Amino acid sequence: MLTQEQLEKYDSKKMYQFYDNWPAYAREAFGRYSDPSLAVNGKYFEVDHIVFAGMGGSGAIGDLFAAILSRTNIHISVVKGYLLPRTVDSNTLVIITSVSGNTAEAMTNISSAKDAGCKILAFSSGGKIEKFCNQQKVEFNKIEKLHSPRVSFVRYVYSILGILQGILPIQREDILESIKKMEKLSESISSKNMTEENPAVNLAKWITGIPMIYYPWGLQAAAIRFKNSLQENAKRHAMAEDVIEACHNGIVAWEKQNSNIMPILIQGADDYTKTKDQWKILKTYFGQNNIEYKEVHTIQGSILSKIMHLIYLLDYTTIYNSVISGVDPSPTASIEYVKKSLAQGIF
Secondary structure, three states: OOOHHHHHHHOOOOHHHHHHOHHHHHHHHHHHOOOHHHOOOHHHHOOOEEEEEOOHHHHHHHHHHHHHOOOOOOEEEEEOOOOOOOOOOOOEEEEEEEOOOOOHHHHHHHHHHHHOOOEEEEEEOOHHHHHHHHHHOOEEEEOOOOOOOOOOHHHHHHHHHHHOOOOOOOOHHHHHHHHHHHHHHHHHHOHHHOOOOOHHHHHHHHOOOEEEEEEOOOOHHHHHHHHHHHHHHOOOOOEEEEHHHHOOOHHHHHHOOOOOEEEEEEEOOOOOHHHHHHHHHHHHHHHHOOOOOEEEEOOOOOHHHHHHHHHHHHHHHHHHHHHHOOOOOOOOHHHHHHHHHHHHOOO
């Protein structure tokens, strides 16, 4: 079983300690903006399109909000790149998130949004984004970074939830419920409970090949975040596919024998009835062909609670998997190589 000594040996920047405190960071961040007078003023009510723009750990924030707003009448777009939708205009609110404040794509997006006359909200820990906003009189919110952009996810999500109170149709009760659910989950997955009963440790031990993460519509944010965290923390290749789409194409790849791909099935408690049928068929197929798989289920509660619960569980799984594999979860040298090359024009 994983030990404290292993965590200390391989997790050089003590990422696991930040995850132990994720629920506390969430409660503190939301509490800081619980006063409605601190929220964004009413000028942002008159919008018919909200764009979330960000990359990496910041981009995962957009995925989360797109998921929790998917059943509302708000038109949501998520941009992970340089180009905003052509449809943005003065009735569009563009929310820029860059934890570092220096992301090249985010700088391009905020400049384009300004040129298009969009309403803009920016969130970062400082950097070029803060400087641009101060110069251009764009509403800016400074949120301090925790360890790294991916670890900062929880602080940014709950700060934004607090700041956007009154704009987004997300109930305060649902936000507080999601924090309580994380606090409860922490008891079983944190570094204080590295026992046989820790579900994050058990899943981490099982992952020895390339995970293929299957997810239903509505839980894409958790699946993509899991894939990204496996890549960044565990330095492990990973893939993610919508389960319905996979049953029309991707399933054929399992006909090849002796694959090192490992299926992980993320299932929602309230999945559509036809989706549940597809899950049953897929699991039967795996069983008949001796393909081992793991299942991860959502809890009961709001969509925010479900996704944050999944992300907390699966992010911690990637930290444990990295340590079990003797890999330090913190460094991302290849990402720094790309950023440096872009900055210096080396390509």
